[in-house]
Amino acid sequence: MKETEVNELAFLAKTGNGASGKQSWAEDVRIAAVKPMVERTTVRWRLAVTVLTLVVLAGIGAWMYQLAHGLGSAGYNDQAFWAVYIVDVIAFIGVSYGGAVISAILRLTGQSWRAPLTRLAEGTALVTVIIGALFIFPHLGRPERFWEILVYVNTSSPLFWDFMAIGTYILATLVFFYLPLIPDLAIVNGMLGRSRHPVRYKIFKALSLGWLGNERQRRVLHGAMSLVALIIIPLAVSVHSVLSWAFATTSRPGWAETIFPPYFVIAALYSGTALVIVVASAFRKGYHLERFITKRHFVRLGYVMAALGLVYAYLTLADLLSEGYTGITSGWISQTVSGRYAIPFWFYVLAGEVLPIAIVAIKRTRNIAGLTVASIGVVISLWIKRLVIVLPAATQPLIGSHWGTYHFTWVSITITLAGVAAIPLGLMLLFRFVPLLSIDEMEEVGELGSTEQVSEHTVAAQELLLVGAGASSDVGNGNGHGSTNGHRIHATQSEVKQ
Amino acid sequence: MRKLSRNRQASDELSLIPQESCAVSQQGQNCPITPAAPVGEAAGDDEKEFSRRRFLTMLGAAAGAAAAIGSGIELLSYRAYAQSMSMTSKGGVPDTNNWSGDSGMTGSGAADMASTLAPPTHQWAMVIDLRNCNGCQSCTAACQKAHYLTPDQTWIKVFALTNSVGQTYHMPRPCMQCENPPCLHVCPVHATFRQDQGVVLVNQDRCIGCRMCMAACPYEARYFNWNSNVKYPPLPVQATPEFPVPQREGTVGKCTFCVGNLNHGLLSECAAGCAMGAIYNGDLKTDVGVNSMGTTIKMSTFLYDNDAVTFKPEQNTHPRVWYILGHGQSLSTDTASAS
Numbered sequence A: 001m002k003e004t005e006v007n008e009l010a011f012l013a014k015t016g017n018g019a020s021g022k023q024s025w026a027e028d029v030r031i032a033a034v035k036p037m038v039e040r041t042t043v044r045w046r047l048a049v050t051v052l053t054l055v056v057l058a059g060i061g062a063w064m065y066q067l068a069h070g071l072g073s074a075g076y077n078d079q080a081f082w083a084v085y086i087v088d089v090i091a092f093i094g095v096s097y098g099g100a101v102i103s104a105i106l107r108l109t110g111q112s113w114r115a116p117l118t119r120l121a122e123g124t125a126l127v128t129v130i131i132g133a134l135f136i137f138p139h140l141g142r143p144e145r146f147w148e149i150l151v152y153v154n155t156s157s158p159l160f161w162d163f164m165a166i167g168t169y170i171l172a173t174l175v176f177f178y179l180p181l182i183p184d185l186a187i188v189n190g191m192l193g194r195s196r197h198p199v200r201y202k203i204f205k206a207l208s209l210g211w212l213g214n215e216r217q218r219r220v221l222h223g224a225m226s227l228v229a230l231i232i233i234p235l236a237v238s239v240h241s242v243l244s245w246a247f248a249t250t251s252r253p254g255w256a257e258t259i260f261p262p263y264f265v266i267a268a269l270y271s272g273t274a275l276v277i278v279v280a281s282a283f284r285k286g287y288h289l290e291r292f293i294t295k296r297h298f299v300r301l302g303y304v305m306a307a308l309g310l311v312y313a314y315l316t317l318a319d320l321l322s323e324g325y326t327g328i329t330s331g332w333i334s335q336t337v338s339g340r341y342a343i344p345f346w347f348y349v350l351a352g353e354v355l356p357i358a359i360v361a362i363k364r365t366r367n368i369a370g371l372t373v374a375s376i377g378v379v380i381s382l383w384i385k386r387l388v389i390v391l392p393a394a395t396q397p398l399i400g401s402h403w404g405t406y407h408f409t410w411v412s413i414t415i416t417l418a419g420v421a422a423i424p425l426g427l428m429l430l431f432r433f434v435p436l437l438s439i440d441e442m443e444e445v446g447e448l449g450s451t452e453q454v455s456e457h458t459v460a461a462q463e464l465l466l467v468g469a470g471a472s473s474d475v476g477n478g479n480g481h482g483s484t485n486g487h488r489i490h491a492t493q494s495e496v497k498q
Numbered sequence B: 001m002r003k004l005s006r007n008r009q010a011s012d013e014l015s016l017i018p019q020e021s022c023a024v025s026q027q028g029q030n031c032p033i034t035p036a037a038p039v040g041e042a043a044g045d046d047e048k049e050f051s052r053r054r055f056l057t058m059l060g061a062a063a064g065a066a067a068a069i070g071s072g073i074e075l076l077s078y079r080a081y082a083q084s085m086s087m088t089s090k091g092g093v094p095d096t097n098n099w100s101g102d103s104g105m106t107g108s109g110a111a112d113m114a115s116t117l118a119p120p121t122h123q124w125a126m127v128i129d130l131r132n133c134n135g136c137q138s139c140t141a142a143c144q145k146a147h148y149l150t151p152d153q154t155w156i157k158v159f160a161l162t163n164s165v166g167q168t169y170h171m172p173r174p175c176m177q178c179e180n181p182p183c184l185h186v187c188p189v190h191a192t193f194r195q196d197q198g199v200v201l202v203n204q205d206r207c208i209g210c211r212m213c214m215a216a217c218p219y220e221a222r223y224f225n226w227n228s229n230v231k232y233p234p235l236p237v238q239a240t241p242e243f244p245v246p247q248r249e250g251t252v253g254k255c256t257f258c259v260g261n262l263n264h265g266l267l268s269e270c271a272a273g274c275a276m277g278a279i280y281n282g283d284l285k286t287d288v289g290v291n292s293m294g295t296t297i298k299m300s301t302f303l304y305d306n307d308a309v310t311f312k313p314e315q316n317t318h319p320r321v322w323y324i325l326g327h328g329q330s331l332s333t334d335t336a337s338a339s
């Protein structure tokens, strides 16, 4: 059953470029991208979706419980007035930033190897920003009055600007996800035709805006994508700056720090890059994308992540050092470094800085498995780091010396886990409806370009070097699959369009 | 008002220059307040009695109804609340959505509402004489009882602090009713507003429970309603920002200065409950303050003579609450974050 479907897909994916009877690389891309949309779901997939859905439902149930019993049931009290949920908001919107900005920067700098990653990165950005924004609701004591922010506008409140920034950013992420999707929707419609799924055909037809792939359309689309990529970077910077100002505009020691905006921005980038690695790794395995997403991709992303990690470590030090040295209002620092928040803080230092950077630095561990472990460590410990940013300043005594305590309860843990589960769930469902890979972009840069940096100027040279010298193209395949890859560079090189 | 802004400067420099002498009319008003349990020296009773009446006459001028109320603070205050509540409502139902249509400073809704009570002939303030505070926390208890607060909700909280020579002293901390309130500026929906008598209030029918104000208040003066299982007895009046009882779950609450009491010539619950007379309710307009012992002070002179300070002046909040030190205390931030 499954086999026939794949064969049928292979037939539908014919691009006409395959020289022999074997599938061309471009056809493989199409099959891999579209397969999750049309193939019958596997038992494993269904099991995963069921479990994740149950976790999300449990979270919604916990939220209902919280609505009935009050925020106190989530462990809050007057000295720990901000805790888990605002950490969730920051952390989820933060990881979203990574997906969007990584994709945008790679696009703007013309990194052709981004092509197999962009759809995953942008999808992750979209899913996580929505989840992050939703965490505002359990955070509020009166979520049903949320609309008032737009009606009784107070422009001097940082929260109003948070709201504006997050709203704009969600829109931008949506557009940023949609634009590169336009050609793919047309391609999918061309492949699958109307009869298979008339409703999808109609929707895709409408959404692809009559895409034919001619010169003019390409020019317009590229222009639009560059523009959005250009906009989304400062926009994301502004979102995280504004989020940080919700803390930094108070007078609390530990929050009222001038370093906060870049601190938050870098944390977002760092954890976001890590999540892109985790997602890429998971989908590579689960959806068999080994051929398209290679060790090279992971290593490059790993370098980016390690660099951001170093910057973040530097900012953390800068935040703690000057205030800690003078000792003015430094209660929160001693509690962070050696007091009640020491365990989570040093966990971050270990799992969020030392370990991942070591893994990237050491050649033996600089592989897909190692980088995945490092990234998981980064994502988790940056959530914890945010907690260590939020809690000490919130629970510190502004008068007297009594420290408050935040108690985790099953309510807040369940709701947070539901958010975590919603990421893979959202992505799995998303790629049931839209192609998993950016087909058009990958075809545009070709097989070589999808793993290596290929530009107008380098194509000729690389062709000469790699093909002319008869080098085996294992550069692009860290993890086996070398044999199936073969020498199809000639076939795909013709598709590299400038 | 000019006088106000002068006071604001003065609060930092501790030089409250005596302003207009109060026009005092003493005729005929009965003192509506009987101290709950006056403790301390009985000396100068006559004079105190006299001056107390003088103060309350001035306070009471705007609220003639209050004069008719009998004696006994607890009883009294409750009836005063009930009265003030029925006066604030239109047809018995408080139009709470009308509060603070715009920013709190000159909130038109708030001004309307307040003007039915009393024109802003008062600018409420408080003086806490730390020399007299023995840390008994009866102010906290009185406040919690009157407002049906949970034990955690210490709208006025007595902190045990250490002075420069290691001795313990006590410092009650109500809401400072800041003239430049950070809690108000950060509220995204104008749920926090400042009415025209200088009292910062929360409209719990509007508050979305974001707790931004709790983050912004430098005095930890705000308390959230975390749990839905708080039981309130049936009350004859509906909650208003002035008297938020019962409080709404999921919103924030704080000291209201018992502005309803003040406008009816009554002391705030904490001031009335303080057996030591450490807490004075004051009015910057008439320049008079009074405590539960009936001691009446001329605010400006009293603050000036006793080197009154505000708490955390570096926060630029311009509190309406002044402290009189006297035991080597320093109300500075390093006391706060030590250890």
Ligand code: SF4
Pocket: B174, B175, B176, B177, B178, B181, B182, B183, B184, B200, B216, B217, B218, B219, B220, B221, B222, B254, B317
């Ligand atoms: S003390 Fe706090 S709650 Fe009271 S007015 Fe000042 S900032 Fe607001």
Ligand code: SF4
Pocket: B186, B187, B188, B189, B190, B191, B192, B202, B206, B207, B208, B209, B210, B211, B212, B213, B214, B251, B252
């Ligand atoms: S908790 Fe309520 S009063 Fe405080 S800032 Fe938020 S909406 Fe305003």
